[in-house]
Amino acid sequence: MQASAPQAGAGALSLSDAALDQLFASDLPVGLAVLDGELRYRRINHMLSAFNGVPPEQALGRSVSEVLPEAWPQLEPLLRRVLEAGEPLLGFEVLLEVPSRPGELSQWEASYLPIPDGAGNVQGVLVQAVNMSLQQDAERQLRTSAARLRRVLDSLFAFVGVLDVNGIVLEANRAPLEAAGISFEEVHGRPFWEAYWWSYDPAMQHWLREAVRIAAQGQVVRQDVVVRVRDDARITIDFMLAPMLDDEGRVQHLVPSGIDVSDRVAGERALRASEARFRSVFEAAPDGMTLVDEQGRMLLANRAMGRLFGSEAGELLGSRIDRLVPAADRPAHADHIRSYFADAQPRLMGKRKRLQGLRADGSLFNIEVGLNPIPGSEPPEVLATVVDIDDRLAAQAQLERALKEKTALLNEVHHRVKNNLQIVSSLLRLQSRHVDEPVRAVLRESQSRVKAMALTHQLLYERSDFSALELGPYLHRLAALLREAYMEPGKDIAMQLDLPGEGLSISLQAAVPCGLIVNELVTNALKHAFTQRSQGLIRVRAARDAQGWFEIEVADDGLGMKALPDHDQCATLGYQLIPLLADQLEARLALVEGPGTCIRIQFRQPGSAA
Missing domain, CATH: 3.30.450.20 (PAS domain)
Incomplete structure (x- = not known):
């Protein structure tokens, strides 16, 4: 902190309370304060409060050292000099830190004038001060504001x-x-x-x-x-x-x-041209179009609108749009209009309200209405597009009838295929009664394969969905059939099925080879995995990963095998079929290491991206 040398004056200031009141009430650009003999603030105007950064109510009654603690070391000797010598200090400059500008020095220009009592003794100090730094900032801001205003005006x-x-x-x-x-x-x-x-x-x-x-x-x-x-x-x-x-x-x-x-x-000319284009498009549109206000009155109607309802377009103007629907539907239609205008949003093609229209001759026809609010219209208006959908509904009904017929036909086909396969299975069972045991075993395996294929068609028939099959229920029922067919007397082989009830949909093209592979693997486990014991466990698991790969595992805790058999050298039909069926699925076969035997099949839905 540093200050220029203050100069002493020749006398003291003598002011009455009335004069002080008038002085402090004036709108002077100078900070004023009255300090008593203990250098406490007794009066302070708003200008000095703003300069100091301390509101008047926080300064009154407090000493200068309390209000301006950082500046007090520089101000104390000057103020006490005035109190003790009774001489004013006029026009001195000082650098101080005050609360209005913490952490930096402000340049001040001040005068201290003694205030005598009736006996001529100094009873206080009248402070006159100007924060030159704040004034300079204000002047800079004023110049900046003026320059900014000039730039704005010039832009x-x-x-x-x-x-x-x-x-x-x-x-x-x-x-x-x-x-x-x-x-x-x-x-x-x-x-x-x-x-x-x-x-x-x-x-x-x-x-x-x-x-x-x-x-x-x-x-x-x-x-x-x-x-x-x-x-x-x-x-x-x-x-x-x-x-x-x-x-x-x-x-x-x-x-x-x-x-x-x-x-x-130019804007008005462009607007007129735009209106002309709109009018041209509006009138040439093949669909009925009308502009409707929130009271449901038709403000505009194109020629197609008139043709749809058997009237001239001009006859519709000014009338309520609910005249175009049957009388029984008009109260509900009025409610629809009110609710729509309460929160008008475009109604897209797929969300159009379908209802019946009433022609001038009293005949009814099916219509579809699309609504588009006009942006910025006040009061609100909406453009309604009306389409006659009688022909479309007739064509749709014809397509639905054809679809039902084809569905019934496919249903019958799968039903008959299932029945035929069951007949083949029955014939194989009958034939097995009249042959030796080795031939009977072969026929029983063939019968199992036929049942696996028949089960596919049965499930398609039951679900009436011929595009895909739920793999979980399919394998669940297939495993139950195999356990019933191959479980030997005196053995207790448990089936653990980790199969989802839904969500694992597989195409018909993949379902048959997939079922046959599981059939061969489960059959092999039932026949060969537990030859040395009477109890065991077979686990069948199916899932699909995030990349769309199906994964099926057939595992048992039986004797186990060291490697997959070479199907070219294998004598059993089952292990010759498995690689061929895997090729048909474009699947990957792997033997998973661990106790017993676990064979994993991984494949993607036919036609899916690799």
Whole structure:
């Protein structure tokens, strides 16, 4: 902290309480405070409170050391000098840290004046202070604000200026100056009506003088006027002269502004062209279209709308749209309109409301209605598109009938295939009664394979879905059939089935080879895995991973095998079939290491991406 040397004055200040009240109530740009003999604040104006950064109610009654602890070491000797010597310190400068600017030094200019009592003794100090740093910041901000305002004005395409109440030009933005090819100096300080823009026509100048007089009285003047621009050209602008009022409602300045009407005219021309295009499309549309307000009145209707309902389009205008539905549906239709306008949203093609329409001759037909609110319309309006769907519904009904017929046919086909396979299975069973045991075993295996294929068609028939089969229930029922067919007397082989009830859908093309592979693996486990014991466990698991691969495992805790048999060298039909069926599925076969035997099959749905 550092301060310039204060200079002592010749005498003390003598002020009455009334004078102090008047002084502190005034709107001075100087900070004022009265300190008592103990250097406590007894009075402080809002300016000094703002300079210090401490509200008046927090300063009154407290000492300077409490209010300004960082500045106190510099201020104390100066204040005590005034108290003890009774001489003022005038116009000194000091650098202090105050709460309004913590962590930095502020430049102050101050005067300390002694306040004597009736006997001439100093009873306090009158402080006059200005925070020069805050004032400099305020001036910089004012200059910055003015520069920013100038940039904003100059960035406007509109013509904007500022006049005094007598019509003298004080400000003008860049747009009107560049349009006229003149500089600001050519208009600054001159009457507005004498500027280049108006000097071509005395009648226009007279009108502007009268406009200034009217605006100075607080009224707004607005009119389309012709102005002169660069190269003595003329344009028409939408001109307005508006008064600028102070806080007390007095006219301080006048603000002229103007917008080139040619842009507006171009916009109006574009709007008319757009309306013409809309009208052309609207009238040429093959579907019925009508513009409806929130009361349900038809404001516009195209020719197709008239044809749909057997009327001229003009006959529909102004009438309520519910005249186009049967009388019994009108109360509900009115409710639909009210609820729709309460939260109007586009109703897409797939969400169209289907109902019946009423023609002028009283006949009914099926229609579909699409709704699209008109953006920005006030009051709200909606464009309704009406389509006659009688032909479409007839075609749809015909397709549904054909689909039912084909479904019934496929159902019958699968039913008959299942029955035929069951007949084949029965024939094999009958044949096995009249042959030796080795042949009987072979026939029984063939019968098992036929049952696996028959089960596929049975499940398709039961579900009436011929595109896919749920693999979990299919393998569950297949495992039960195999256990029943191959379980030898005196043995207790348990089946553990880890199969989902749904969600594992497989195509018919893959279901048959998949079922036959599981049939061969479970049959082999039942026949050969437990030859040396009477109890055991066979586990069948099926799942699908995130990449879409099906994974089926058939495992047992029996004797086990070291490697998959070579199907070319294998004598049993089952192990010759398994690789062939796996090739048909494009599946991967693997023997999983562990106790017993575990064979894993991995494949993807036929036709899926690899």
